[in-house]
Amino acid sequence: MGKHTLGELQHAIMQVLWARDEATVAEVHEALFDERGLAPTTIATMLRKMEDKGVVAHRVEDRHFVYQATVSEDAVRSTMVSELLDRLFAGDPAALVSHLVADHDIDEAEVERLRALLNHAEARKDENR
Amino acid sequence: MGKHTLGELQHAIMQVLWARDEATVAEVHEALFDERGLAPTTIATMLRKMEDKGVVAHRVEDRHFVYQATVSEDAVRSTMVSELLDRLFAGDPAALVSHLVADHDIDEAEVERLRALLNHAEARKDENR
């Protein structure tokens, strides 16, 4: 498992692939055109680079390429969050949560959800004891 | 206010500057040499690039440059966390916390700390009502 760190566009492309499991270049282009307005060749080039990198794979079907993600969204999240965690918070998740609470005004509903999350986490740990 | 996104080395340099408020090229180099083993010119070049970018400033003192950070660690954290939040979790902080709990095994002590954090957050909100 290498470093699955994705750039902006790469991530956008991956999201399309994650959403529909597989897609042609044209489909990806169409899905992203409204927000990005990129040339189809840009998408195609990026997909090839991403294949070199190992995060997508393609299969030929009916004269065009059908791409598919080879890494899960969660795997990407894991590596990228870990990276940011190490860089910015010396690997301390609580410090990141603290920053989140202080900086991104989390409303009461969110706080409730988080509290529930923590309760679940503790409940799971209780079970294994 | 631009995007204060820092690369790996840039962030390491900033940490030195944040730690001691200001430092010469040689001091930064010395502080990072053990872990990175970079040439002094590399640090100097990077510092100049960072100055172009606006995240540090220098003053000449006694024939050498004394650099100082012009952005706070918290400002950098804010922009970088926000970016990751938007990219990976559609801007939902709770989703990030959820990921953190699920993925980075947070031990019971951490959970307690987080719970306390959330309590404080709610307490603050209660006060303002």
Add this chain to the structure above:
DNA sequence: CTCCTTGAACTACCAAGGTAATACTACCGA
């Protein structure tokens, strides 16, 4: 069978991060 269209391949740039050798300058000591 030939030409057009479509989509992939190739090539080419640009910016930013990173890394560093080399060139220059100015001070200090002999």
Add this chain to the structure above:
DNA sequence: TCGGTAGTATTACCTTGGTAGTTCAAGGAG
């Protein structure tokens, strides 16, 4: 005054992400 040394400026190169024009190949239309 002359040369070494210290420290900055210049220049250069590599990688990755991003963006796209141009070329090429193969299937479909006439």
